[in-house]
Amino acid sequence: MSILRRLTPLGFPALIVVLLPMAWVLDDYATKTLTSILVLGLLAASVALLTGVAGLPTLGQTAPYLVGAYTAATLVRHDVSIGVVQLLAAAAAGALFSLVTAPLVVYARGVVVLMITLALGELTMTVAGRWKSVTHGTDGLLAFAAPAPLPGLVTLDTDRATYLYVLTVVAVLVGVMLLVLRSPAGALLRAARDGEARMRASGHPVAGYLTVAYVAAGGLAGAAGSLLVTVERYVSPGAGGFDISALVLLAVVIGGATSLVGALLGAGLVVATRDWIASRDWFGGSMAGHAPLVLGGLFILCVYLLPRGLLGKRTAHE
Amino acid sequence: MSDLLAVDGLGRRYGDLAALDGVDLRVAPGDRLGLIGPNGAGKSTLLNLIAGSLRPTAGRIRFDGRDVTRLAPARRARLGIGRTHQHPAVWASLPALDNVLVAARLPWGRFRAGRRAKPREHARELLAGVGLTGVEQTLAGALSHGQRRQLELAMALAGEPRLLLLDEPAAGLAPPEVEVLASLLASLPLTVAILLVEHHLDLVYGFADRITVLHSGRHVHTGTVPETRSSPEVAAAYAGVAP
Amino acid sequence: MDAYLIPAVDGVGYGLLLFVVAAGLTLAFGVGDVLNLAHGTLFAFGAYAAAKVSDGTWLSLALAVLVGTAAAAAGGAVLSALLVPLAGRGHLAQALLTFGVALVVGDLLVGLFGPDELPVKVPALLDRPVDIAGHSYPGYRLAFIGVAALIAVVLYVVVARTRVGSLVRATVDDRDMVATLGVNPFMVRTGVLAAGGALAGLAGALGAPIIGPGPRTADLVLMLSLVVVVLGGLGSIGGAFVAAIAVGEIQTIGVTSEVTQDFAPFLLFGAMAVVLSARARGLLTSRRSAA
Incomplete structure (x- = not known):
């Protein structure tokens, strides 16, 4: 079992408790890095929800992520400056996008889902690049104004404030998801993943359950997109490229596919490893510009080395 | 008509091959019906057609007076058709x-x-x-x-469920376990009609009130246990004689 | 209507190109049981070969096609070898390995050839416009349509009419049955990945003037061939052909028409939505799901 899976029983609250004081302990650069890790971690959690819990392996969560990010950026540009409003709008946009695309995904299984979601992610990125009137194409949208999280609070002008905002949002969203997954809803989803035929024989509408999970994951990804805009103050189609899909899926794989918290930890590990490799002097210091190479290499290593059949051997679906 | 389940002319073809052909079946509430036949007789096909995991190419299935021929398995389950799998x-x-x-x-x-x-x-x-x-x-x-x-x-x-379809529950069980299964089956609620598909003939004979025999996709015999045991058609079916 | 003639013809060419690529992907998936996410990268091998080897002479064009096809075929074979340690690990692990390889090799290609799209030289004879119904049309593209159509016909004949083809179709229908025929599964997978790769490389080398080599080429080709395979239905040559032409037309007419320009990428979404919901739970799940 993955080391990270063993750690997660220590509790999601423990993780938050550890991360909270980092706002004051770390320097600005490390704070910014940790903030980015949290954003990607939330996206990875949405991938884990689909891949591990619902049994729908996906390379396409960058689609609702981009939809959410562009929604948030557009709101910023229209002077909507409350962080929570941007967040809710982005989450709603991501969820709506997933609702519309759900019929494409929830009737397929296994690698076919991978195929379809990959195509969807790419298509979305292409739309982002071409729909110039809305997205400004490959130039991207600049969303420079820092938001205030709630009406009446100060705007997020410092790295520390941004970090705390992102941490709070991630903690709340992942926490709620974990609670939901502990409820009967989680059992229904896991049962659907483990044995669809038996679910049908017991009268359960499997496609309906998968659709709900898919829409929820879309909402999470959309929310992550809004956080991306808050942190980077900018979005472009490249934010949803193959290497982000790879990074996020890798995080999920390392963290143990079924664990949302594992996805967060996995994101941290992957980003840290990628940055560490980039900072090395290997090959004359040229590793820095080669994120896809590093990620791909890590991917290959993990596929070979992780024995838990990667995304689990769910014989009912393979 | 107090039939809980009424199957009429049910058939399932795969190209030229008929896994099931023109089968009728009646199950009343609380019935104990055994479904037997040699390998390839179509027993599992019939069970899957009734449960909904297979669609028929001919015929009709009515459950509690309602036509369920085109209904999805989950719908049928909610109407009261339960099942186990091989x-x-x-x-x-x-x-x-x-x-x-x-x-x-x-x-x-x-x-x-x-x-x-x-x-x-x-x-x-x-x-x-x-x-x-x-x-x-x-x-x-x-x-x-x-x-x-x-x-x-x-x-x-x-x-x-009001109708329970059991798909070869004795498969893979050792004799003592079959004994346990037999007493388990005997203790099932009398309000539930049970259709037992089985290879283990003793188990079926000990459990069922009526037995339907299939051979090569066709209905060959329906009757009580003594009738079935002494039926020449049934013997021929198991001896490998074509229907 | 007139304004659409040229893009429509373009669409046929684009579609035929996608058909050949998608055929390779379907072959690997249907017969080899591998979702090869590095398929677009193999196309890029062919395209880069064309850019670098072809210098305007017929000989160099032939050489480029040879080099591109061979390199892509070799790539497919290497992938099959890389999959050996994953025996018994399931389709997802295999697909993800090919994904990792696609990332690595894609980055190496950019490192080797630079981050820009490379121009491709075509032989002078083809490098001039030809007259179609009063419109002038690039000669190479017309020739490409002819050659690609020929390849498509050959593919159809091989699959539908030869013994190898019937073995392919049988495997797609029922892999376990074919396994009992005593064929070495590793050799089958290597052969099929090499053949699928060869198709991608061939398409890349010949089609480089249409979809040129660049950093986004592999991703684009992978996405489009996935869409074609999903739309066309797995294992259906006829379906893949129709889907490929449709996608080709959407990509060309959709992009050039001012009305649909903004919506061209949505058109692909829409097409996927319509086709997949029409099939609903049917074809896609039939091979891959349990009862």
């Missing part, structure tokens, strides 16, 4: 008790009226009823083959 289908990553709880739930999670007060107690009773004690919290994936069979039966019963 390879016991349980949810491996959930504990045994949770398997029964999920199976007892209606779509979107509610429990049936009458079970809402104490669902866990009821689930425990079901487990005890099929002979599974002490494994409530064991993950279903860790149970033995025989225990999974028992669990799936409990799951099927949790759905409060």
Whole structure:
């Protein structure tokens, strides 16, 4: 079992408790890095929800992520400056996008889902690049104004404030998801993943359950997109490229596919490893510009080395 | 007509091959019907057609007066058709008790009226009823083959079916386990009609009130146990004579 | 209507190109049981070969096609070898390995050839416009349509009419049955990945003037061939052909028409939505799901 899976029983609250004081302990650069890790971690959690819990392996969560990010950026540009409003709008946009695309995904299984979601992610990125009137194409949208999280609070002008905002949002969203997954809803989803035929024989509408999970994951990804805009103050189609899909899926794989918290930890590990490799002097210091190479290499290593059949051997679906 | 299940002219073809051809069947509430026949007779095909996991190419299925021929399996299950599978289908990553709880739930999670007060107690009773004690919290994936069979039966019963389709429950069981299965079958609620597909003839003869025999996709005989045992057509079918 | 003639013809060419690529992907998936996410990268091998080897002479064009096809075929074979340690690990692990390889090799290609799209030289004879119904049309593209159509016909004949083809179709229908025929599964997978790769490389080398080599080429080709395979239905040559032409037309007409320009990428979404919901739970799940 993955080391990270063993750690997660220590509790999601423990993780938050550890991360909270980092706002004051770390320097600005490390704070910014940790903030980015949290954003990607939330996206990875949405991938884990689909891949591990619902049994729908996906390379396409960058689609609702981009939809959410562009929604948030557009709101910023229209002077909507409350962080929570941007967040809710982005989450709603991501969820709506997933609702519309759900019929494409929830009737397929296994690698076919991978195929379809990959195509969807790419298509979305292409739309982002071409729909110039809305997205400004490959130039991207600049969303420079820092938001205030709630009406009446100060705007997020410092790295520390941004970090705390992102941490709070991630903690709340992942926490709620974990609670939901502990409820009967989680059992229904896991049962659907483990044995669809038996679910049908017991009268359960499997496609309906998968659709709900898919829409929820879309909402999470959309929310992550809004956080991306808050942190980077900018979005472009490249934010949803193959290497982000790879990074996020890798995080999920390392963290143990079924664990949302594992996805967060996995994101941290992957980003840290990628940055560490980039900072090395290997090959004359040229590793820095080669994120896809590093990620791909890590991917290959993990596929070979992780024995838990990667995304689990769910014989009912393979 | 008090038929719970009425199957008329049911057929399933694959290209030129007819796995099932022109089969009629009647099941009344509370019936104990055995379905037997040599390999390839079409027993599992018939069971799957009734359960809905296969679509027929000919014929009609009515359940409780309602045409269910085109209904999806989940719909039929909600109407009261329960089933078990040849390879016991349980949810491996959930504990045994949770398997029964999920199976007892209606779509979107509610429990049936009458079970809402104490669902866990009821689930425990079901487990005890099929002979599974002490494994409530064991993950279903860790149970033995025989225990999974028992669990799936409990799951099927949790759905409060009016017709229960059992697909070769004795497959893979050792003789002592078959004994246990036989007494388990005997203890099933009399309000539930049961269609038992089986190869294990003694088990069927000891359980069923009536027996239907299929051979090469066709109906060959329906009758009481003594009638079936002494039927020349049935003997011929098992001897490999073409129908 | 007139304004659409040229893009429509373009669409046929684009579609035929996608058909050949998608055929390779379907072959690997249907017969080899591998979702090869590095398929677009193999196309890029062919395209880069064309850019670098072809210098305007017929000989160099032939050489480019040879080099591109061979390199892509070799790539497919290497992938099959890389999959050996994953025996018994399931389709997802295999697909993800090919994904990792696609990332690595894609980055190496950019490192080797630079981050820009490379121009491709075509032989002078083809490098001039030809007259179609009063419109002038690039000669190479017309020739490409002819050659690609020929390849498509050959593919159809091989699959539908030869013994190898019937073995392919049988495997797609029922892999376990064919396994009992005593064929070495590793050799089958290597052969099929090499053949699928060869198709991708061939398409890349010949089609480089249409979809040129660049950093986004592999991703684009992978996405489009996935869409074609999903739309066309797995294992259906006829379906893949129709889907490929449709996608080709959407990509060309959709992009050039001012009305649909903004919506061209949505058109692909829409097409996927319509086709997949029409099939609903049917074809896609039939091979891959349990009862």
